């Protein structure tokens with residue numbers, strides 16, 4: 001699609017000019033305000049199917065100019081949701097080295113250091129491109145990231161990040177258990193109807209944001225926040241890929257559900 005950025009003349013305030021849905025309703029991310037949350041006892045634990053990938057499996061780690069993404073095989077899928085959803089990719093949002101605040105969703109105004117998104121599409125569609133603009137098309141799992149303990153699971157792909165410094169660079173990564181990137185409790189999460197947080201901002205996403213963050217070390221966070229550029233390798237002035245998060249959007253008349261009470 002066209003060019004869009006997180007800052008400057010093509011920044012998020014201008015997205016709706018080329019991408020009308022970005023100025024529409026049911027946009028993401030949102031702030032989870034305690035007084036607007038409703039406990040729903042019918043929200044089941046998320047079931048991850050075929051997430052334990054063999055090391056023989058090759059995944060593509062790439063810099064798409066907006067984030068770092070890891071391709072995921074469509075045999076990986078989710079159940080425990082209104083439909084079955086097949087995995088497509090995971091990617092990240094982060095801040096900068098001296099401002100470790102880069103999550104998209106916030107909890108009572110608190111922004112985390114970063115956020116990981118696992119993008120899935122409704123298995124009734126043959127691929128994500130045909131699902132991305134359908135109201136029942138996508139399910140994205142969100143995981144808050146905080147700076148703390150070293151996380152060996154993240155290093156299974158972070159150690160290759162220096163090979164994709166520039167836009168459109170890719171490397172192959174051995175498969176691993178993607179479950180290890182997620183928090184322990186898959187039964188505690190926020191749930192609401194929203195959108196892609198990047199253009200074209202289609203309101204096609206069933207969001208599940210886990211209550212509990214995962215930790216990565218400061219060194220791992222710096223790798224994510226300092227290794228990448230949004231520009232191509234041959235461009236004379238490299239543009240650091242930083243602060244790739246959209247700010248929280250209006251609730252309109254949405255309610256966010258929670259699967260937990262305390």
Ligand SMILES: NS(=O)(=O)c1c(F)c(F)c(S(=O)(=O)CCO)c(N[C@H]2CCCc3ccccc32)c1F
Pocket residue numbers: 064066067069088089091117119128129132140195196197198199
């Ligand atoms: N926060 S978010 O809304 O989950 C989200 C992002 F923030 C994000 F950067 C991406 S991107 O990396 O593809 C770069 C910009 O589209 C996606 N891609 C999705 C939606 C667009 C089409 C598509 C096609 C194949 C695989 C994934 C996707 C995205 F869904």
Ligand SMILES: [Zn+2]
Pocket residue numbers: 091092093117197
């Ligand atoms: Zn995202």
